[in-house]
Amino acid sequence: MTRKTKEIFSLGILKDNPIYRQMLGICSALAVTNLMTNSFIMGLGLIFVASFSSLTVSIIRQFTPKHIRMMVQTLIISAYVIIVDIVLKAYMPDMSEALGPYVGLIITNCIIMGRCEAFAQSNPPLPSFLDGVASGVGYASVLLIIAFFRELLGFGTVFGYTVFGDWWVNWIFMIMPPGAFFMLGILIWVANYYVPKESEEKPSMGGAK
Amino acid sequence: MKKFSFKPIAFMMVLTIIYTGVLATINEATIDRIQMNNQLRERKAFLYALDIDTSDKNAEEINSLYDDHVQEITVSDKTIYEGYKDDELIGYLLPIEGDAVWGELKAIIAVTPDFQEVLGIDFLSHNETPGLGGRIDEDSFKEQFRNITLDLDKEDDFIVYNPDPDGQVDSISGATGTSNAVRRILNNNLSIYISEVKGELEND
Numbered sequence: 001m002t003r004k005t006k007e008i009f010s011l012g013i014l015k016d017n018p019i020y021r022q023m024l025g026i027c028s029a030l031a032v033t034n035l036m037t038n039s040f041i042m043g044l045g046l047i048f049v050a051s052f053s054s055l056t057v058s059i060i061r062q063f064t065p066k067h068i069r070m071m072v073q074t075l076i077i078s079a080y081v082i083i084v085d086i087v088l089k090a091y092m093p094d095m096s097e098a099l100g101p102y103v104g105l106i107i108t109n110c111i112i113m114g115r116c117e118a119f120a121q122s123n124p125p126l127p128s129f130l131d132g133v134a135s136g137v138g139y140a141s142v143l144l145i146i147a148f149f150r151e152l153l154g155f156g157t158v159f160g161y162t163v164f165g166d167w168w169v170n171w172i173f174m175i176m177p178p179g180a181f182f183m184l185g186i187l188i189w190v191a192n193y194y195v196p197k198e199s200e201e202k203p204s205m206g207g208a209k
Numbered sequence: 210m211k212k213f214s215f216k217p218i219a220f221m222m223v224l225t226i227i228y229t230g231v232l233a234t235i236n237e238a239t240i241d242r243i244q245m246n247n248q249l250r251e252r253k254a255f256l257y258a259l260d261i262d263t264s265d266k267n268a269e270e271i272n273s274l275y276d277d278h279v280q281e282i283t284v285s286d287k288t289i290y291e292g293y294k295d296d297e298l299i300g301y302l303l304p305i306e307g308d309a310v311w312g313e314l315k316a317i318i319a320v321t322p323d324f325q326e327v328l329g330i331d332f333l334s335h336n337e338t339p340g341l342g343g344r345i346d347e348d349s350f351k352e353q354f355r356n357i358t359l360d361l362d363k364e365d366d367f368i369v370y371n372p373d374p375d376g377q378v379d380s381i382s383g384a385t386g387t388s389n390a391v392r393r394i395l396n397n398n399l400s401i402y403i404s405e406v407k408g409e410l411e412n413d
Contacts, residue, residue, distance in 0.1 A: 031339075060224075065217040072224060079228040083235060090239035093246040100339060 005130055012134025019142040019184075020191040024110040028102050029143055030180040036159045039147035041088070041095050043140025045103060049080045050112045050139075051132035054120035058128035061121055073116045074107070081106045111135055146183045150174045254331035255279055255302055258319040259292045260355065285409045287402075292319055292328070300328050301410070303402050307394030310386040312336035314394060318354075324361060324407050330354040330395075342387030353378045365400040368392050 018024045025046075032038045056076045057064075064072050085103045088096040096103065106112070115135050120128035151157055154174035156164035173179050245268075252275040253263045261278060263271055279302065280291040290302035301324075305316040314335040319328035330351055337343045344350060357377040359367045370380045370392060380388030 063220065065214075065220060068217045068221060071221065075221075075224060075228060079232060082232055086232075086235055086239055086243070089246065090242040093250065097250075 004127065008127060008131050009134045009137075012131060013138040013141060014195050015197065017138040017142060017191070017195075018111040018114070018135050019139060020188045020195075022111075022114065024114055025139055026184070028105060028109060029139070029146065030177065030184060032099060032102050033143055033147040033180055033183070034150050034154060034175045035098070036144060036147040036151050038095070038098050039143040040140070040159075041092070042099060042102065043136065043143050045081075045084045045088075046106060046109065046111070046139050047133055047136030048084060049077065049106055050115055050136040051129050052080050053077045053112055054115050054132035055125055055129040057116045057120040058123060058125040069121065070113075070117075073113060077112050077116070078107045111139055142187065146180065146187060149183055150179055154179065251333060252279075254317055254333050255290065255292075257331045257351075258302060258317050258329040259294070259300065260319075260329050261294075284406050287406060289402075289406065298322055303398065303406075305395060305398045307390070307397060309335055309337060309390040309394065310342055311338070314390070316391075316395070318395065318399070320359070320399075322410075324403055325359055327354050327357050327359060337384070337387045342381070342384040344381050344384060345387060345391055350379075350381060359399070361403060365396045367399050367403075368395050 012018070016022065019026065019029055028042065032042045053073070053076050057073055060072070061069075081104065084106065085096070088099070088103060112132075112135075115132055119131045123131070148158065151159075152163060153171045156162060156168040156170055171179070174183075249268055249271060252271055256263050256271070256274055256278065259278060261274060263274065266274065278293050280293065282289060282291055288304070291298055292300045292302055300319050300321045302317055302319050305314075305318055307314055312335070314337075315333040316330060317333060318330045320326065321328060332345055332351075335343075335345070337345065354368075354377075357368075360375075361367075368378060369375045370378055370388065380392075
C-alpha cells in the first residue's frame with residue numbers, strides 16, 4: 001500500500017470521518033442503526049455508490065463542462081443508487097423493506113456528493129475510487145458501532161443472534177430514535193477525544209460545505 | 210454575457226442516454242424477480258390475515274400454502290378471496306383501500322363467512338411515517354384485530370378503538386392520525402362489502 005493510499009484511508013475512516021468529523025450523512029445514520037444487519041447493508045450500499053460515483057466523476061472530469069458538473073454528479077449518483085435499490089428489491093426483498101426510503105435517500109447523502117466535489121473532481125480515477133471506498137467504510141464503521149450498542153441494549157442481540165439471556169430487560173429507548181441521538185452524541189464525544197485531528201498546518205483534503 | 214454553447218446540453222444528453230440504457234437493462238433483467246417478490250409478500254400477507262404461520266417458510270412452501278388456502282372469486286364486480294382450512298371455507302379475504310395520512314393505504318382483512326367476526330388483518334402498502342404511523346405494521350397492532358366481533362346492525366363504525374365502552378382495539382399512541390385513518394378506511398370498506406357483497410354471497 002502506497003503512502004498516498006494509506007493517507008486516503010486514514011483520512012476517510014478516522015481523521016476526517018464523514019460522520020463524526022464532517023457531520024455528514026447523519027440522517028441515515030440515525031435512522032437505520034437500530035439493527036446491525038440493516039446498518040451493514042446500508043454501509044455496503046454507500047460504499048458501492050460512493051466509490052463508483054467518485055470513479056465515474058473522476059474519469060469524465062476533463063470532459064465535464066465546469067458549470068454543469070453538479071448536475072452531472074447528481075445524475076451519476078442517482079444512477080448508482082437506483083442500481084442498489086433494484087438489486088436489493090430483487091435479491092434481498094426483506095432488507096429492501098427494512099431500509100425503506102433510506103436507500104433512495106442515499107442520493108441526497110452529502111458524503112457522496114461531498115467526495116465527488118472535493119476529491120474526485122480534481123484527482124485521477126484510482127485514488128478517487130479509493131477515496132470513495134474509504135469514506136464509505138468510515139460511514140459504515142460508525143453505523144456499525146452505533147448499531148452494535150443499540151441492538152445489544154435494545155434487543156439483546158448482535159446481527160440477530162441472541163447474546164443476552166432471558167434475564168436481560170430490553171432498553172426500548174435504544175431502538176427508538178432518541179437512542180440514536182444519544183449514541184451518536186456519545187460516539188462523537190469519544191471520537192473527538194481519542195482520534196487525532198488532522199494536523200492544522202497541512203492543507204485539508206477538503207470536506208463538503 | 211457568456212457565449213451560448215450546445216456542448217453542455219449535448220454532454221448531459223449523452224450521459225443521460227448511457228445511464229438510462231444501463232438502468233433499463235438492469236431493470237429488465239430483474240423485473241421478473243421483483244414481481245415474484247412482491248407477489249410473495251402479498252401472499253404472505255393473505256396467509257397472515259388467515260392466521261396461517263408463514264415464518265421460516267421458503268417461497269415454494271408459501272406458494273403451495275397459498276394455493277391450498279386461498280381462492281380468488283369475483284362477486285358483484287369486486288375481486289375477493291375465499292380462505293380455506295382443511296378444505297372448509299373459513300372466511301373471506303377482502304382487499305381494503307383508502308387514503309391515510311400521507312397517501313394510499315392498502316390492506317387485506319379476513320372475515321368469517323357470516324361477516325360477524327374478523328379473523329385477521331395485514332397491511333400491504335402504505336406511506337405512513339416510520340416509527341410512528343408506520344407501526345401499524347407491527348404485530349402488536351395487527352394481532353389486536355384477531356377474532357373481534359363486528360356488529361352488523363351498525364351502519365359503518367364496525368371497528369371501535371379503546372377507551373370507548375365498545376372498544377376492541379388500542380390505537381397507536383403518537384400516531385392518532387394514522388390510527389383514525391385506518392379505522393375510517395376499514396369501516397368504509399367493510400360497510401361497502403357488507404351492503405354489496407355479503408348479500409350476493411349468501412344468494413349463491
